[in-house]
Amino acid sequence: MDKTDSFNLLRGKNGLIFGALDERSIAWRVALACSREGAAFTLSNAPIAIRFGTLQQLAEQTGSDFIPCDVTKYDQVLELVESTKNKSGKLDFILHSVGMSPNIRKELDYKKLNYKFMQQTLEISAISLHKILQACVEKDALNDGASVVALTYIAAQRIFSKYSDMNDAKALLESIARNFGSRLADKGIRVNSVSQGPTKTSAGTGIGGFDAMYEFAAKLSPLGNPTADDCADYCVTLFSDLTRMVTMQNLYHDGGFSTNGISEELIYDLAELHNKEK
Ligand SMILES: NC(=O)c1ccc[n+]([C@@H]2O[C@H](COP(=O)([O-])OP(=O)(O)OC[C@H]3O[C@@H](n4cnc5c(N)ncnc54)[C@H](O)[C@@H]3O)[C@@H](O)[C@H]2O)c1
Helix, strand or coil, rough: CCCCCCCCCCCEEEEECCCCCCCCHHHHHHHHHHHCCCCCEEEEEHHHHHHHHHHHHHHHHHCCCCCCCCCCCCHHHHHHHHHHHHHHHHHHEEEEECCCCCCHHCCCCCEEEEEEEHHHHHHHHHHHHHHHHHHHHHHHCEEEEEEEEEEEECCHHCCHHHCCCCHHHHHHHHHHHHHHHHHEEEEHHEEEEEEEEECCHHHHHHCCCHHHCCCHHHHHHCCCCCCHHCCCCCCCHHHHHHHHCCCEEEEEEEECCCCCCCCCCHHHHHHHHHHHHH
């Protein structure tokens, strides 16, 4: 498959994409893939990110509108959902690609967290999914059979020391996805989380020790680390009608990392280290 090939998997669909900041953002890559597959969508990000980012460029490239919204503020989320519905109609898909931890930014150890920051981490990275979906229910903004995807990380199941309170945020995010999935299924609406392997983006590389996590995952995963474009293609399948019976799942998109115990490459590396120490 050539990167520009389209299968028209999303022809006629209308979406809302949160979290495209710059070209490396996973949401940016998802927007390009959705556009390639024939979807129309609205882009949204925090007002400050829109001011400093390059979202205008993506909007022009994909013929999309962008509307600022701080996803921690329910009134702003309601307004966004209502104006999107009024302008473009009800939604067929939503991408939640939002995350940030002030504790990580300030490099605070998990045993010395600032609780105001922790509240912000949870609000931005997890509770925002609840707010978006509650607003969609309140405004009757989702079409029957719509698909919602939230991006997450395996730190919800296993502890990654440098991921600090984002470990907790991802666990909550995945739980909210399951809970809403069970409650929206009567309309055929699916809610899933995609657990992406380490990816070189602003949020990713902002984590202390990211390079080590990236290298380790690359060596442990039989297929290697997935790129943001790989993730985008996977999200397209989940937004499409081909996956209409998949809901309430946490879906690993990680090159096999979550299942592999150890790889030949790591055994070799560790043996080398051992030999050097002798
Ligand atoms: N990069 C990785 O290694 C990796 C791996 C697995 C999962 N993820 C997840 O993918 C998602 C996207 O991250 P990314 O790596 O593309 O980084 P990114 O920094 O490009 O995206 C994060 C986005 O969240 C937005 N955001 C932060 N606070 C907000 C607020 N209050 N209101 C609205 N938007 C806000 C930012 O502006 C940014 O666009 C995140 O949920 C992240 O945890 C990333």
